[in-house]
Amino acid sequence: MRPALRNAHPAKKGWRWHGKVALAGNYLLMMFYTTVAGWMLKYFFDTASGAFEGAGPEAIAAHFETMNASPWTLVFFMGGIVGIGFLVCAAGLQNGLERVTKVMMILLLAIMLVLAVHSVFLPGAREGLAFYLLPDIERVRAIGWGQVVVAAMNQAFFTLSLGMGGMAIFGSYIDREHSLLKESVHVAALDTFVAIVAGMIVIPACFAYNVEVSAGPSLIFLTLPNIFSAMPLGRLWGALFFAFMTFAALSTVLGVFENILSATMDLTGWSRKKTCLVNGAALFVLSLPCALGFNVLEHIEPLGAGTTILDLEDFLVSSLILPLGSLLFVLYCTTSLGWGWNAFKKEANTGRGARVQEWMRPYMQYVLPAGIALLFVTGLLL
Numbered sequence: 005m006r007p008a009l010r011n012a013h014p015a016k017k018g019w020r021w022h023g024k025v026a027l028a029g030n031y032l033l034m035m036f037y038t039t040v041a042g043w044m045l046k047y048f049f050d051t052a053s054g055a056f057e058g059a060g061p062e063a064i065a066a067h068f069e070t071m072n073a074s075p076w077t078l079v080f081f082m083g084g085i086v087g088i089g090f091l092v093c094a095a096g097l098q099n100g101l102e103r104v105t106k107v108m109m110i111l112l113l114a115i116m117l118v119l120a121v122h123s124v125f126l127p128g129a130r131e132g133l134a135f136y137l138l139p140d141i142e143r144v145r146a147i148g149w150g151q152v153v154v155a156a157m158n159q160a161f162f163t164l165s166l167g168m169g170g171m172a173i174f175g176s177y178i179d180r181e182h183s184l185l186k187e188s189v190h191v192a193a194l195d196t197f198v199a200i201v202a203g204m205i206v207i208p209a210c211f212a213y214n215v216e217v218s219a220g221p222s223l224i225f226l227t228l229p230n231i232f233s234a235m236p237l238g239r240l241w242g243a244l245f246f247a248f249m250t251f252a253a254l255s256t257v258l259g260v261f262e263n264i265l266s267a268t269m270d271l272t273g274w275s276r277k278k279t280c281l282v283n284g285a286a287l288f289v290l291s292l293p294c295a296l297g298f299n300v301l302e303h304i305e306p307l308g309a310g311t312t313i314l315d316l317e318d319f320l321v322s323s324l325i326l327p328l329g330s331l332l333f334v335l336y337c338t339t340s341l342g343w344g345w346n347a348f349k350k351e352a353n354t355g356r357g358a359r360v361q362e363w364m365r366p367y368m369q370y371v372l373p374a375g376i377a378l379l380f381v382t383g384l385l386l
Contacts, residue, residue, distance in 0.1 A: 024267075024271070025329075026168050026263075026267065026329060027263075027264060027268070027271075029168040029321065029325040029326075029329060030168050030260050030263050030267075031264065031287065031290060032317055032320055032321055032325065033168065033260060033321050034257065034260055034261070034264070034287055034290075034291065035287070035290050035291050035294055035317055036291070036294040036313075036314045036317040036318060036321075037253075037257065037260075038082045038085045038086055038089075038257065038287070038291045038294075039078060039082045039291060039294045039295045040253065040314075041082075041085045041250065041253035041254065041256075041257055042078060042080075042081030042082040042083075042084065042085050042295070043071070043081070043225060044246055044249045044250040044253050045081050045084060045085060045250045046071060046077065046081045047225060047229075047246045048243060048246035048247050048249075048250050050067070051229070051232065051239065051242035051243045051245075052239070052242075052243035052247075054239055055067065056229040056232060056233050056238075056239075056242065057233065057238070057239055058233065059229070059233055060233075061213045061214060061215065061230055064226065064229045064230055064233070065215075065226055067229070068222060068225045068226060072298035072299065073299050074299065075295070075296050075300050078295040078296070078298065078299070079292065079295050079296070082288075082291055082292075082294075082295045083288055085253075085254070085257060086288045086291065087284065088254065089254065089257045089258055089261045089284075090261060090280045090281075090283065090284035090287075091280075092254075092258055093258060093261050093262055093276075093280055094276060094277050094280040108248050108251045108252070109248075109251075109255075111244075111248055112248035112249065112251075112252060113198065113201075115241065115244060115245050116198070116201050116202065116205060116245075117201060118241075119205045119231060119241075119245070120201050120204040122235065123204060123205045123206075123208045123209050123212075123231060124204060124208050126208055126209060126212035126231075127212055128208075128211045128212040129208035129209075129211060129212055131211045132207045132208030132209070132210060132211035132212065133204075133207070133208055135207060135211065135217070136204070136207040136208070150382050153379075153382075154323075154379060154382050154383045157327070157379050158322040158323055158326065158327070158379075158383065159322070161322065161326035161327055161330060162321070162326060163195055163199065164191065164192065164195060165256075165259070166326060166329070166330045166333075167325060167327065167328065167329025167330040167331075167333065168260075168263070168325065168326065168329050179355070180354055180355050181355045181356060182355045182356065182357055183352065183353055183354065183355040183356060183357035183358060183359055184351070184352045184353075184354075184355075185352055185353075185358040185359060185360055186356075186357025186358040187357070189358060205227075205228070205231075206223050206224060206227050206228070209227035209228070209230060209231055210223065210227055212230075213227060213230040215227050215230075224249075228242070228245065229242065232245070261283075264283055264287075265279050265280065265283065268283060293313045294312075294313050294314050294317060296313075297312040297313030297314055298312060298314075301313060307319060323383040323384070324380075324383075324384075327376055327379055327380040327383065328380055330376055331376040331377055331380065334368065334372055334373050334376065335373055337368075338365070338368045338369045338372075338373075339369055345365055345368075345369065348360075349362075
């Protein structure tokens with residue numbers, strides 16, 4: 005990110021520090037995301053081996069708890085994700101990886117659609133659909149409008165990889181025949197569609213199998229094995245699903261790793277292989293607290309009773325770094341503090357498709373930064 009901002013406007017030297025901050029944010033994200041990706045990999049092997057065949061909701065919940073209680077298991081699979089990620093990046097397999105990723109993501113989406121249809125017909129799914137799709141204003145008031153909006157926006161920042169340079173890295177590979185606004189709309193629309201389908205799978209299944217809907221990131225591991233266990237050919241469906249989910253997680257890991265590698269090589273001048281070795285070792289060590297936070301370090305509850313180190317790292321990324329980083333990007337692109345509106349508009353409108361219009365300028369220069377700043381402050385106070 006440092007050379008991107010520097011090259012876009014060399015005279016604005018004050019922005020050069022941003023690359024180091026973005027690099028730290030990418031590290032922090034991977035310090036807990038590698039453990040989550042390791043869960044996916046572990047569940048692929050467990051599902052493929054038939055570990056959930058004939059298992060009931062209690063046994064499936066106990067399986068997840070047993071996995072997290074084993075430090076060796078979590079560290080092994082977390083280390084596997086780190087190792088695979090940096091090996092792929094060191095080999096420079098971006099073109100082949102991109103082609104494979106497209107196929108895998110299409111297949112994953114197809115399986116998700118099948119699971120969504122299956123989930124909505126489960127016994128008790130009607131209550132789950134009502135809980136998921138019907139607004140409950142009283143519940144929102146009880147939680148607090150500010151809390152709900154902040155949580156939703158933080159999730160949007162996280163799922164769209166905003167604020168840490170990830171989208172800038174991915175955007176640099178877009179053919180200049182396509183306008184950035186058109187591609188942005190496609191990304192946001194597809195991301196929203198996938199999120200809705202995921203909710204259609206998980207929430208009705210929670211009600212069908214009496215799983216607490218507030219279980220957080222573990223919901224996928226508590227509900228989907230129940231669905232696969234009750235489905236014809238569930239072992240096959242489950243193995244395919246978690247294989248594709250592992251690949252989806254790895255695609256995110258590889259994108260962030262590439263960001264880390266690019267920034268490190270720019271800051272140090274090291275070769276790609278040396279950068280991979282150093283960063284791989286460093287990230288493995290830095291990821292240990294999260295992996296051990298469910299067992300050896302479970303007594304550490306940084307955000308209160310029942311919280312883990314993963315919760316702290318997630319809070320730092322989702323509530324602090326992503327919104328603050330997004331605010332800086334908006335200011336850089338649309339104001340005279342950085343690149344500037346005219347240069348941004350010219351670049352964004354290169355190629356065919358939807359274009360940034362002049363009437364959008366007040367919104368992007370004033371409303372959007374003010375909204376992000378308010379979100380950032382509110383997230384700290386709530």
